[in-house]
Each structure stands twice: as C-alpha cells, then as structure tokens.
Amino acid sequence: KIFEIKNYYPRFFEIQSPTLIHRITKFLGIKLLKRTFFKIDSAQHFYKKLIPKARQIIKLGVENIIVSGPPHSLIYHAALLKIENPELNLIIDYRDSWNDEDSYRYKTALKSYSIKFNSITMERISLEVSDKVLFVTNDMLQRTSKVFSHLKNKFFALHNFYDLDDYLDNSSEKQLINTVVYFGTLGAQRRTALELIAKAICE
Numbered sequence: 001k002i003f004e005i006k007n008y009y010p011r012f013f014e015i016q017s018p019t020l021i022h023r024i025t026k027f028l029g030i031k032l033l034k035r036t037f038f039k040i041d042s043a044q045h046f047y048k049k050l051i052p053k054a055r056q057i058i059k060l061g062v063e064n065i066i067v068s069g070p071p072h073s074l075i076y077h078a079a080l081l082k083i084e085n086p087e088l089n090l091i092i093d094y095r096d097s098w099n100d101e102d103s104y105r106y107k108t109a110l111k112s113y114s115i116k117f118n119s120i121t122m123e124r125i126s127l128e129v130s131d132k133v134l135f136v137t138n139d140m141l142q143r144t145s146k147v148f149s150h151l152k153n154k155f156f157a158l159h160n161f162y163d164l165d166d167y168l169d170n171s172s173e174k175q176l177i178n179t180v181v182y183f184g185t186l187g188a189q190r191r192t193a194l195e196l197i198a199k200a201i202c203e
Contacts, residue, residue, distance in 0.1 A: 003057060005049050009033075009042040039115050040122075041103070043071035050077050058085060068093040070103070076122040082129045092133045097140045098123045100147075127151050134158045 013030050017023035038044060058081070065088055067078035075092055082090040099120050103109050106116040127133060127148055135141040138157050145152040 003053065005046075005053050007043065008045045008048070009038060014042075034109075035111065039112065040110065040119050041071035041073050043073040043077070046074065047077045047080070050074075051080065054081055055084075058088070062088065064089045064091060066091045066093060068095055069098065070096050070101075072098045072104070072119075073122065075126045079122075079126040079129050089132075090130045092126060092130045094133065094135045094140060094144070097135075097144060100143055124148070130154065132156060136160055 010029075010033075013026055013033070017026050065078050065081060067075050067090070069075045069092075075098075078090060078092075082088055098104060099116075104116075104119055106113065110116045110119060127144075128151065131154065133144075133151075133155050135144065135155065135157050136159055141155050141157045145155055
C-alpha cells in the first residue's frame with residue numbers, strides 16, 4: 001500500500017522551468033526560501049506531517065524503514081522513528097553524500113555555522129542509529145567512512161542496477177544484447193537526453 005504525504009516545500013520550485021521568467025522566479029524564490037524557511041534542505045520541516053503519519057503506519061506491522069536522500073533531512077526524520085522504535089530496522093540509502101556535498105557546504109550553501117553544525121549532527125545521529133547504510137558508489141562510501149570510521153562496518157556499496165556476477169560470468173553462450181537502464185528523475189531536460197540516447201542506439 002502507498003501512503004502519500006504532501007511536503008511543505010512549494011511544488012512550484014521543484015518542477016521543470018519552461019520559460020525564462022519561470023527560471024528566474026524559481027532561482028530567486030529558492031534563494032529566498034534557503035535564507036528563511038528551508039535553511040538546510042527542502043525536507044527539514046517535513047517531520048511535522050511525516051512522523052505522525054509514520055507512527056500510524058508502523059502500528060500496522062512495519063519491520064523495516066528504508067529512507068533515501070537527498071533531501072537528507074528525510075534520513076534524520078527516519079532516524080527519530082528508529083529511536084522511538086528500536087526494534088525497527090533502519091536502512092539508509094545515500095543517493096548522494098551529505099555534508100561533504102556542495103549543497104550542504106558552509107557559507108556557500110548553509111549560511112550559518114550553527115545550521116552547518118546542526119546538519120552534521122543530524123547526519124551523525126542518523127548513521128549511528130541505523131542498521132545498514134547503502135551507497136551508490138564506492139567513492140561515496142570511502143569518503144563517508146573516513147569521517148565515520150567507527151561505523152564503516154555497517155556501510156555497503158550497492159550500485160544502480162549493477163551486479164558483479166554479470167561481469168564474472170565468462171560463459172561463451174551469453175547473448176550479446178545492448179541494454180540501457182536509467183534509474184532516477186526525469187526533470188532538468190533528462191527525458192529529452194534519454195530519448196536522444198535511445199535514438200542513437202537504434203540507429
């Protein structure tokens with residue numbers, strides 16, 4: 001069953017910008033929100049709706065929580081649920097790393113030192129209470145392990161649609177078929193790019 005919970009972050013700033021005026025308005029609006037209400041990321045206030053609803057869902061017999069970031073505040077909200085319900089398994093899925101990313105960098109993105117400190121604290125607590133942490137690249141795993149070396153035994157790399165066994169199979173009977181799979185959003189002109197790639201492969 002799927003439960004949909006609306007975020008506080010304005011949908012206008014998440015959709016693709018079709019016109020120059022829209023792009024300018026979106027750019028200025030995001031800067032204003034970043035300086036006022038959403039100083040860490042777009043999900044930092046989501047807990048107000050998410051946690052009460054999640055508590056109801058957990059009572060239905062949930063055993064595992066899998067949470068992906070960014071936005072990384074979602075990971076922290078899930079960590080609070082784990083603290084309230086220690087019997088749950090919390091699996092964190094890092095699609096991008098957290099506080100070493102440009103979008104969480106002090107001064108250029110997070111303007112206040114206290115906000116940056118809060119973001120670091122949120123990541124530390126989240127990783128400490130988690131059961132497993134997945135990364136889509138080895139590089140991301142290694143970078144995070146250097147900061148949280150005492151937790152690296154729970155870190156694992158799980159690449160997007162990549163199975164090492166596929167490359168270890170040297171069977172001559174294996175069919176040679178070109179397969180392209182994309183996992184991710186279709187915003188920011190990516191749909192057009194994927195259509196062009198598909199066209200090029202067919203030709």
